[in-house]
Amino acid sequence: MVEAIEAKKAGNFTYGMVGGGPGSFIGVVHRAAINLGGSARLTAGCFSQDYAKSLETGRLLGVAEDRIYQTYEEMARCEGEREDRPDFMVVTVPNVSHYGACRAFLEQGFHVMCEKPLTCTTAEARELEALARKNGCLFAVSYVYTGHLMAKEARRLIRDGVIGEIRVVIAEYPQEWLMDLVEGESKQASWRTDPARSGISNCVGDIGSHIENMVAYLTGLKITKLCANLDIVGEGRTLDTNAEILVKFSNGASGCYWCSQVAAGYDNALKVRVFGTLGAIEFEQEKSNYLTLTLKGEPPRLISRGNGYIHDNVKAYNRLPSGHPEGYHEALANLYDQFLLAIAARRAGEEVCEADYDYPGIEMGIDGVRFIEKCVESSQNGAVWVEL
Amino acid sequence: MVEAIEAKKAGNFTYGMVGGGPGSFIGVVHRAAINLGGSARLTAGCFSQDYAKSLETGRLLGVAEDRIYQTYEEMARCEGEREDRPDFMVVTVPNVSHYGACRAFLEQGFHVMCEKPLTCTTAEARELEALARKNGCLFAVSYVYTGHLMAKEARRLIRDGVIGEIRVVIAEYPQEWLMDLVEGESKQASWRTDPARSGISNCVGDIGSHIENMVAYLTGLKITKLCANLDIVGEGRTLDTNAEILVKFSNGASGCYWCSQVAAGYDNALKVRVFGTLGAIEFEQEKSNYLTLTLKGEPPRLISRGNGYIHDNVKAYNRLPSGHPEGYHEALANLYDQFLLAIAARRAGEEVCEADYDYPGIEMGIDGVRFIEKCVESSQNGAVWVEL
């Protein structure tokens, strides 16, 4: 991608990270994705609440010991005062700490890439938005699946009107991993099912929010109301592990979302189908190098990443030829490439409009938090319809 | 299938048919399915409201001219008086005429195989049930997909507890055929979208009802309440062409159904997924020789009809070895085989309990009608939850 390469030429980016200590998942992935692009270097971190573990991780990664911190507050303060302060901060801690960490960094004027869901309440999310605007900080929320090239191609086809006016959206995100009560053995399961760390929702918060975001990314449609049934499957649990959600969009289209962590046979199967008056598009995260496009009255076509018929804007993201699979790392790396482009432009003194860059911004983060809140509200009131 | 062959040995069955004239779909299929089994002969009919067309069809099929009728009332009366009266009657007319035709035949003591949805109102359906019981008539409703062997295998696996207690059911039935306003050129489209012939619902009535039935057939679960959003997609239409339905089952499980006739890329894609505490089962009508079984923590298995690991009761239905595809005709023929077994037993003077035969009976027909009514009621009241 020409522009991305230009961006990288512009300078050696550095970053700090909160989270990503021993046993964590997504923090490690963020580092690998950044490495893949080869465009930024980790120089500071607070990798664990346990300082010894944080030190262990930091040393392994070559972070100078005096830049490994006990808390993100300390990290924000100290790094904010350095001349060689990082270009941006990455927040990959459990949900309930997103708000605090982001606020600390934004207050010091750092650009931030934060995991989703952005915060636990819409109020917190809006506060971060205001703070970012006030301090001129760029802000990305790592809805990683929007980084897949075929999601981008699907969005382009939809925006270009290829499938006509959207009438129905069917989306799902089933997983199997919480069928057993693995909270004791899995760090991931432990915090995600714990309201104290996860917030008001587990399943909708973790994966339902990806459905909401992907549909929004692909279609641009706004949800006007929803009706959600959240189930708690699993003895002794207090947060949802399965949910079915009906939605209505502002253009009159209807939608149906299902997410589950107790669905045997599914690893991580985000799948979105968008039906319009002229055709349909289907995208599955686990087959992210492909999408299916069907025009009314014609046979389905299996669109494959890397081929000549892909739109130039999407082709520009290719790292590998067709048939040489890209995956999750590349998707996240694509978010970083865009984020770094924006940072580079800012560093070069240019006017930067975040909407011009193809990474999920803070508005998407806010929409995601509101979606979770409204699903919980609906379900708690008997799965009634609630307005958004 | 040994028993079926015995049944056929027991006698040359004969039948009459209402519907199935020139340009019709399902009546022709019923005749082909009966032919495939080779066990019954068409001897009377009222194939069209247009007598000339009825004569044309009857002659082509070798029906004696004096047994081709202008109305089903006449047919019921005349055939009822014959010594060589047919063993059973097949009703394949548009929905609104099911009730009248079935009543006429039941009053004459005929066994009946009727297309779904059974009637337009639950009251009518219950009336038929009472009449059948009073006159000792066997009654089948041709929910054809229950005739697929892999649906039978799925049901057996679920009933045997292989996937544990059911927690979630996700089912869908998308089609593309009504994306365009083809009412002018397609006889099928014309009557199905016309309330005067189709009843209160098109999409839920025609295909949503198959979802309801297949889930009931596979799981035995009863729906206690539902919340349905019915959409009318297509300029000028008055009946639904798309619907999303949330359901709650008596055991506390939840479900999500989607049916659509405006979904580009789908021919006739009934698909039911049942998730239990120990595993999951997936069955697709268009791939009816297969089902997917996943046990918790194990890889999905592609179960294939005709193989040695299939349950003996299901194997007994095999007409062809594995890898030699059976399809829609065979599914319907399997319903007829069971129906004829029951008729043969009755003819042989045996006590017949319809529940012992594996064809959809009148209770399933009634449940189907109530489901349609409740979906329409829910949607008309703003997609609120309604009890069943």
Place this chain on the structure above:
Amino acid sequence: MVEAIEAKKAGNFTYGMVGGGPGSFIGVVHRAAINLGGSARLTAGCFSQDYAKSLETGRLLGVAEDRIYQTYEEMARCEGEREDRPDFMVVTVPNVSHYGACRAFLEQGFHVMCEKPLTCTTAEARELEALARKNGCLFAVSYVYTGHLMAKEARRLIRDGVIGEIRVVIAEYPQEWLMDLVEGESKQASWRTDPARSGISNCVGDIGSHIENMVAYLTGLKITKLCANLDIVGEGRTLDTNAEILVKFSNGASGCYWCSQVAAGYDNALKVRVFGTLGAIEFEQEKSNYLTLTLKGEPPRLISRGNGYIHDNVKAYNRLPSGHPEGYHEALANLYDQFLLAIAARRAGEEVCEADYDYPGIEMGIDGVRFIEKCVESSQNGAVWVEL
């Protein structure tokens, strides 16, 4: 299919059958396929070498006892003398008896539908060809897979030049059923692996010959030479159960065929891929309602039977709408429909050119036998190239 219906109107066809007794496979399938079409009635037979079994089958099927025979010679003679002689004879006995049965019937002037491989030697096959021509008999060889609509559509696309000039053909037909030594328990396995009943080849003869035929049907290409490696997998067996075959076609294209009866995971997976200078076509027997068409530089398209974009000549064969699967029975029934059309035309005194009807004729039967002979010859000489 309009013409087929006309043919049926023209008269009540009757037929006799050799083979198809208790425990047999393909004879039963032929009867069901004929039943499905509803166009011919079984009136004579020699269903088993064991007369008691033959009687058992004949009675079950309603054949008059005096038309159930001890040998096909007797049957040919007696039925040949009747005024109400059958319109055609169906030969479904093990391979080695094809020649004798066909000859007996042809000598009496009967039209014949014979299972493949036609005979055990090319000489026998040519003799039958001469006899059929001399006595004015129509002759079909039941290569059933040519009856699939999507095979017909694939052929049409290829013949129309849609994929350009053919360069490469890759075809396979793997099965699992002979992995174990099931000869003791399976009547099918017993005769197919026995040279005295099966002839010089088992695997190539049974399924390799379907590859050869399907490629010829789809492409019209002639094989000029081949190089075959036949393996005998299975302790104590004397006939091949696996084979890999390289072929060269008259237009310079090359091909690679693989057939196996010891391939775990495959039921009956005939699959042919044809690659031309403009595109490619893929057809799988087990997914016979679909084919994949790819034009150079464009995404693969999943063509689905029954849709509007299918060629009219192929559409005419539709028995069911798209998404309502047709299978093996329908494929065979389609051969019979064409065969009966030809018989009806002949009965009506018309000049009949068999090439105008879409069923595999005796030339295809001869090509099949020669293919088998040449594969065995090649393999026995060290898998050398042999000319055809």
Place this chain on the structure above:
Amino acid sequence: MVEAIEAKKAGNFTYGMVGGGPGSFIGVVHRAAINLGGSARLTAGCFSQDYAKSLETGRLLGVAEDRIYQTYEEMARCEGEREDRPDFMVVTVPNVSHYGACRAFLEQGFHVMCEKPLTCTTAEARELEALARKNGCLFAVSYVYTGHLMAKEARRLIRDGVIGEIRVVIAEYPQEWLMDLVEGESKQASWRTDPARSGISNCVGDIGSHIENMVAYLTGLKITKLCANLDIVGEGRTLDTNAEILVKFSNGASGCYWCSQVAAGYDNALKVRVFGTLGAIEFEQEKSNYLTLTLKGEPPRLISRGNGYIHDNVKAYNRLPSGHPEGYHEALANLYDQFLLAIAARRAGEEVCEADYDYPGIEMGIDGVRFIEKCVESSQNGAVWVEL
């Protein structure tokens, strides 16, 4: 992966690269794969035969200008004399230059990772082997697909005897990219179809050799003889673009390989199927997170990377949880992880046996070259069988 992390801890690895300049494919991929692991830094290079382009690439990647070279001979000599000489060299130039570059680096005692095919002749390959042994250099050949976790799992299952004794191997590698004469516009197409840069074979050399290697990796079987038909499809070309190859293995099993660059609809579809006496395994490169395992008499199972049932040795390679796709970059990164482990051990003064590390070594490279030579020899002599 614990050991890999330990290796990385052991030191900051550095490397030099030949190839990978503007417009190249595989060199860029090697750099990204190394980045992904985060374990080595590029410090020297000769990226293009055009020095200006080489400088451009080197600067972009932050290589010091005095370590960007005009020729690999110069690079080998100068880097060999430095105190901070790179830990290893990566060779990603067109085939004909592999030998020269590798020899130059080996003579200076550098460990080498070289692209496949290793050299243009077996003699050259053996010379490199001797040189590496003499100078104590580690040597890896980047058969990237052996780095996929599910290839490793397949190998483990086969080695553990899960599918019994191997009887048949069916493998293919079709691509579409050379259907048109794109030599003018594609740098890749230009050199690969040119004997002066590609050597004696294009299609077998580039992708057929991946089949040979993957089968060897999975099964450990040695080819004893082969019979190859190479086709040149494409006006004016002089090297093969399609090939069908029969092989015989030392244990008596047979195999059939097909590779093509003129197969519409295929991006890069390496697929290997191994059939044994107890079951079968299927692995497709484009679906590299999965493999299919079928045990005789049981339904096929879809094994998915990252799940609990995967062998611990393979699990250790996981970078992402199940359902979060890994792809081509990760596969190559896995080769580097193993290669770096070996280098680290060597650096630590340990005795290193390359066979203990899971990367393709020079013996695999030699086997690959001989396979290509023998295919060409066979085809040039009329596709006769040749011994290996």
